[in-house]
Amino acid sequence: MKDVIEHKFKFHEDDRGQRFQxxxxxxxxxxxxxxxxxxxxxxxxxxHKHNIQxxxxxxxxxxMKVGLATKEDGCEFEYLSDKNPRVLEIKPGxxxxxxxxxxxxxxxxxxTEKYNPDDEIRAxxxxxxxxxxxxxx
Numbered sequence: 800m801k802d803v804i805e806h807k808f809k810f811h812e813d814d815r816g817q818r819f820q821x822x823x824x825x826x827x828x829x830x831x832x833x834x835x836x837x838x839x840x841x842x843x844x845x846x847h848k849h850n851i852q853x854x855x856x857x858x859x860x861x862x863m864k865v866g867l868a869t870k871e872d873g874c875e876f877e878y879l880s881d882k883n884p885r886v887l888e889i890k891p892g893x894x895x896x897x898x899x900x901x902x903x904x905x906x907x908x909x910x911t912e913k914y915n916p917d918d919e920i921r922a923x924x925x926x927x928x929x930x931x932x933x934x935x936x
Contacts, residue, residue, distance in 0.1 A: 845896020861904030
């Protein structure tokens, strides 16, 4: 159909999972939507923060432990799950990362800015004396 246009988007894969990056491309100027398919419950994907960009995270399938930290306040954890749908708004200046709790977890995240490597400040796992384990109940 002449009024339907196909747009390609970026795909990235590594041992942590697969990512659809900037799904709507230039049709959403200034912002970006990504989807990550997480294979492993053993990897901790942390830490980084932004000075400009705000992230909005929601889990479409599965569950994850999300770490949120600042140098001033230390680390706290939130849990995202498809059984309790919600969105976490992660403001600039907050380090964030995650660990999937179920194989096949799918994270969808909206970014208020297009990816800019200069706005991604990294820290190492352990920098906030955090505990990524999940207690038995």
